[in-house]
Amino acid sequence: MATVMMLKEILTTKQLEKRLGLPGGNRERMYFDFLQNPEMDDEKWLALVEYFVGRGKGLTPSGDDLLMGYLFILKLYQHKFYQVLELQLHKMNRFTTDVSWNYLSALLLGYVSSPFIELRNGLEEELPYNELNQLVKAILAIGHTSGSDSCYGLFLGVTALMGNK
Template identity: 30%
Template sequence: MKQFITETMSFASGILSHISEGMVHSVYRKTINLRMGSSLVALQAAGSPLSPVSLITGLDVGEMSGLPVVPGDQVFVDKKTIILFSKSSRIIFRFDEAAIYDSLLRDYAVPLPLPAIKESLLQSSSGGLTELFSKALLKNPSDFAKGVFLAVAQKRMEDARKEVLDICYDKAAVTLAGMTGLGMGLTPSGDDFLCGVLAGLLFSGQWDHPFAQALRQTISRRLGDTNDISRTFLSCALSCHFSRPVKELPLASGTTEILSSFGAIGHSSGFDTLCGIYYGYTLCLGQEDVPGK
């Protein structure tokens, strides 16, 4: 059974170029995560948003979910193909003609469309951290866990902002990195938010700010506090690799485009990341109009 990978990003391409053996880590309806060395890469259905670890296939969701693959299956990679050995078949994905997009976000100040970003977060119906923009902490008893999560997240964001303003950078880093693993979902909202914060610090040209340095070190120490998939995305962010929607955010034409591109990333992951970008971009610049205020 031979299939094709149509798109990927430079981070995932780099992994395939130097690791030749691995195994299937996990299988979802439209994604097969492969453990390659210490990293994950993700075979995904056509039309999926490009993350740093994406390997977009030509298969639709139904075809992807029908592949006879289970966790633990062996994986081999050569210069042109990824081969999955399942009990019933050998599945080959050719990647030598895949379009490769740059996942590296450089450290230089880039103006972001902040009004459009904030409006997108206000209009988002995904839930998650976007609710902090309207202060809509849930009071329905059935949503108690979510309400607690939002309250904890809001306090950490407020406290970290104050600590940065007070030049208590190490303390602020510990406060904010406490969101690692916080929340529910395949990638907890706190992790998506922190990935966004790191992108925001890059976009604002503050990557070498003392707070940014302290935050990176603290998140690195806490990577064990979350699951394998979230740990992969946090590790990518720490090495300045991000999804295509994040990379192209400075070029967004307005609210509609931002809603579309970030809304395609998981249930709330895209907007949790966008919330982090907004927060991180404004934090070290001394602006106070941030989520959680």
């Protein structure tokens, strides 16, 4: 768990909320709070997924990227709510772009792109701070806001793993 704490520290230094491709309103804040402190409420999960999937600009909308980062962390550490999120995501393929759905469905099957594989390996190997930071920077470099959105999802997921804000 020390590496997860280090990842959270690294992500915190990136000021991700200022770099998101999503608005920063009350509704988003409510969902971000829920993702940090998830609970078993199928209706809330469905509302959250319906809100984020397809939301934002680009071939991979920001909401999708955020959920990708979040689900990646939950799956990696087998958090108790990753299957609830997966179940809701399976219903959303017609609500986003084909490119984004391909990424999401690949993640649902356990596949991710190389920057995420490298991050997973770095977390498993318990790399030192500076090397883990480089892996985060590689994800941040993806697309216009995709990297920032994905990293914010990672941050929310790590916070959920740690069980606090």
